[in-house]
Amino acid sequence: MAEYMTETDERSPAVPHSGTAGEPRETTGTATGPLDGQEALAQLERTRTLVYPELRAAVESLPGAMRRIGLYHFGWQHADGTPASGNPGKAIRPALVLAAAAALGGPAARAAAVRAAAAVELVHNFTLLHDDVMDRDTTRRHRPTAWTVFGDTDAILAGDALQALALRLLAEDPHPASVPAAARLAACVVELCEGQHADTDLEQRAPDAVTLDEVLAMAEAKTGALLGCACALGALYAGAGAEEVAALDGFGRQAGLAFQLIDDVIGIWGDPRHTGKPVGADLAARKKSLPVVAALTSGTPGASELAALYGKPYLAEEAEAGEIARTALAVERAGGRDWAQAEAADRMARAMQELARAVPDPEAAGGLLALAEFVTRRSS
Amino acid sequence: MAEYMTETDERSPAVPHSGTAGEPRETTGTATGPLDGQEALAQLERTRTLVYPELRAAVESLPGAMRRIGLYHFGWQHADGTPASGNPGKAIRPALVLAAAAALGGPAARAAAVRAAAAVELVHNFTLLHDDVMDRDTTRRHRPTAWTVFGDTDAILAGDALQALALRLLAEDPHPASVPAAARLAACVVELCEGQHADTDLEQRAPDAVTLDEVLAMAEAKTGALLGCACALGALYAGAGAEEVAALDGFGRQAGLAFQLIDDVIGIWGDPRHTGKPVGADLAARKKSLPVVAALTSGTPGASELAALYGKPYLAEEAEAGEIARTALAVERAGGRDWAQAEAADRMARAMQELARAVPDPEAAGGLLALAEFVTRRSS
Numbered sequence A, B: 001m002a003e004y005m006t007e008t009d010e011r012s013p014a015v016p017h018s019g020t021a022g023e024p025r026e027t028t029g030t031a032t033g034p035l036d037g038q039e040a041l042a043q044l045e046r047t048r049t050l051v052y053p054e055l056r057a058a059v060e061s062l063p064g065a066m067r068r069i070g071l072y073h074f075g076w077q078h079a080d081g082t083p084a085s086g087n088p089g090k091a092i093r094p095a096l097v098l099a100a101a102a103a104l105g106g107p108a109a110r111a112a113a114v115r116a117a118a119a120v121e122l123v124h125n126f127t128l129l130h131d132d133v134m135d136r137d138t139t140r141r142h143r144p145t146a147w148t149v150f151g152d153t154d155a156i157l158a159g160d161a162l163q164a165l166a167l168r169l170l171a172e173d174p175h176p177a178s179v180p181a182a183a184r185l186a187a188c189v190v191e192l193c194e195g196q197h198a199d200t201d202l203e204q205r206a207p208d209a210v211t212l213d214e215v216l217a218m219a220e221a222k223t224g225a226l227l228g229c230a231c232a233l234g235a236l237y238a239g240a241g242a243e244e245v246a247a248l249d250g251f252g253r254q255a256g257l258a259f260q261l262i263d264d265v266i267g268i269w270g271d272p273r274h275t276g277k278p279v280g281a282d283l284a285a286r287k288k289s290l291p292v293v294a295a296l297t298s299g300t301p302g303a304s305e306l307a308a309l310y311g312k313p314y315l316a317e318e319a320e321a322g323e324i325a326r327t328a329l330a331v332e333r334a335g336g337r338d339w340a341q342a343e344a345a346d347r348m349a350r351a352m353q354e355l356a357r358a359v360p361d362p363e364a365a366g367g368l369l370a371l372a373e374f375v376t377r378r379s380s
Helices: A038-060 A064-073 A092-112 A114-135 A146-150 A152-171 A178-204 A212-237 A242-269 A290-296 A301-311 A318-333 A336-358 A362-375 B038-060 B064-073 B092-112 B114-135 B146-150 B152-171 B178-204 B212-237 B242-269 B290-296 B301-311 B321-333 B336-358 B362-375
Strands: none
Touching: A038 A064, A038 A092, A038 A114, A038 A152, A038 A362, A064 A114, A064 A146, A064 A152, A064 B178, A092 A114, A092 A212, A092 A242, A092 A362, A114 A146, A114 A152, A114 A178, A114 A212, A114 B152, A146 A152, A152 A178, A152 B114, A152 B152, A152 B178, A178 A212, A178 B064, A178 B152, A178 B178, A212 A242, A212 A290, A242 A290, A242 A318, A242 A336, A242 A362, A290 A301, A290 A318, A290 A336, A301 A318, A318 A336, A336 A362, B038 B064, B038 B092, B038 B114, B038 B152, B038 B362, B064 B114, B064 B146, B064 B152, B092 B114, B092 B212, B092 B242, B092 B362, B114 B146, B114 B152, B114 B178, B114 B212, B146 B152, B152 B178, B178 B212, B212 B242, B212 B290, B242 B290, B242 B321, B242 B336, B242 B362, B290 B301, B290 B321, B290 B336, B301 B321, B321 B336, B336 B362
């Protein structure tokens, strides 16, 4: 199972991209622009300062075991209940909420949206708790996942409680945007559920029974939807109209898809500016990532070769480095890598178009742009 | 795992009760009173007519797999997606929402509360989907549980989606009560989660490591909380003040505890007016039900005998009928049966006090009273 925009992901800087029209470097040009990543890092830091106290107070308000598991999951407590330094993640989604609010409503809107930002982060973490149970993932943010420590039942229940807590935060927020924000966040949860269903379903199917459209739709639902929702909630808290809200939702969705495409490329070939060697785990696990499905459905000779390789059982990564390299080469020869990089550039271009539609002033749009650059690793 | 007020429960009519002061037969006296159960059955029927179309439209609005699993769970579709006659349960919780609204706000409030009633039923069914996964229960409403048909992952996801759908219904309801109702329902979900955690935790502990207060608190969180919340939501939709809302919450909680006590008694000794013989499954499974824990903590000679019996491993019910009968006798000799019946009567008395506090007019309170009588099987 891919990590899909989670904070366990330590893969670092940018992947080369194909420089299509609308590519982000050309849409902004401030001297201290976002492209060195410093602005995004500063935004994330500021977001954590603003949002984590609200987030932690919400988790602390839970009763007994739900509180204990929640505090463990966010890294604020060890499994035995003793205090821990805390590592609740980078806070990309709450940063998008605050940046969208600021882009359309200035500092006052950003301040007003802190609770909504916490609600989005609670929803994200509810899905992480459940996904880890379903995917049997044992590590998250460099610590054992909640289900490995507390068992499946309690991890599922803690996830349920975090979803409820998110919607409770909004229901108790007197801001006029809180009601449409709650409706939108709840609708997003449904989409996330369908996305996780699609992911597990696609992974169980034969390699030749999966279409590229299906994998793109899955990635949009599983990864793009919550990024889009985060931006949309910020817009709502800025008092934006339906069109701006929809455009910012589209911005987040397309940036999320660009992220996923690039993440999948790194999952196969590694980060050339960082490790310089293939990573391979996704291929060993026969993961139907976007470049792989693009290759499988390309109709090229490489596609048949790849299909034959993917028909073999799961590989032990260490034992089969040669086989993994052959598989990566087959994906590349069938055009999977080129397609994914071009598609990522295209999605970023669409994201920029949506952003320009919602926030025509490049200065005001800078914060959101910096975050989009950051999540798609175009800046470190 | 006990069934806790679920609609799988086919055990039928009343258990004798001890007739303590405040006992419901004495607090109402209408000629066509609720005690024959006909009024409750009519209310439930009317509730299903009003609420199920809203409920079904909400489930139909889900995408793909979430929709399919939801429709299966509610009995509206077979596993293969073909239409089924539908058996979404008795609708006790939505009936409490509507009855509470009507008691405090008349027919207009009842009509306004239909969406809230559907939201409560969605939350109830979200917990059923998840509890069935956790408890490995294979049958619900005479059909295979969702996880046995669709797998754990999809059953968990469908539960997640139903929770989101419930809170979305409220967020999209323009009624002024919908916001405090959503906050209250979300808080209730957290309590339900903690209750389910406590239940599984208590079942894993040694029989002598469980206190009666712990089991009562678990039953209140797992069973009482949502009945109380249903009544409180109805009160909110009637425009009631905080005191009336709190009193109706207390009414539902106490009635829920009375239900659980009586259900536990029937689980050990069967329904004397119906089967006349012990049921035994709860004892065979070493379930720490309320009468059992009351007996274990009674300090009587029967308590030691029971502790010794409960220290033995799980029994095959058929093979060990004699042993089960001995266990039931030990619970009875240690006072577990008498305590549970007296406690149930006491809880019903408290429920009646709360009801009288919120709805002083006995005529107006009749609908809620009839439902409380019905769920505690004092009328069939």
